[in-house]
Amino acid sequence: MLEKILEEIIEQLKAEGCIIDNDAGHRAVDIIRKHTNDGWIPVEERLPDENGIYLATCDDAEVPVKQMRYEKDVKPNGLFYDVYGIYDGKVYAWRPLPDLYRLEKGAEIETKQNGARKED
Numbered sequence: 001m002l003e004k005i006l007e008e009i010i011e012q013l014k015a016e017g018c019i020i021d022n023d024a025g026h027r028a029v030d031i032i033r034k035h036t037n038d039g040w041i042p043v044e045e046r047l048p049d050e051n052g053i054y055l056a057t058c059d060d061a062e063v064p065v066k067q068m069r070y071e072k073d074v075k076p077n078g079l080f081y082d083v084y085g086i087y088d089g090k091v092y093a094w095r096p097l098p099d100l101y102r103l104e105k106g107a108e109i110e111t112k113q114n115g116a117r118k119e120d
Helices: 002-015 024-036
Strands: 050-059 065-071 079-082 091-098 109-111 117-119
Touching: 024 065, 024 117, 050 079
Parallel strands: none
Antiparallel strands: 050 065, 050 091, 065 079, 109 117
């Protein structure tokens, strides 16, 4: 249902001449998609805006979901790397890493794409 709403919103915005290819537009799409596809973003739709570590769904039969590094400036469409180097298989979708587990209820933990964290 939400996927249909997202498609309609994007279609309407484009018809009105709005450009959704910006941070706010991507963020809005990500929030809606998070509720429709557990946050997975198809690579055909777009690639990550920043270099960093992401989860990726790929064609590896042994490990179909991997933590991978994405570097956007390596090629025109960027590259995903796994622990062995440049991933030469197909990446279907990606998503940001989930938030870190919180040891104490209410503790705020800031997670960065490079894996660093800051506890308040």
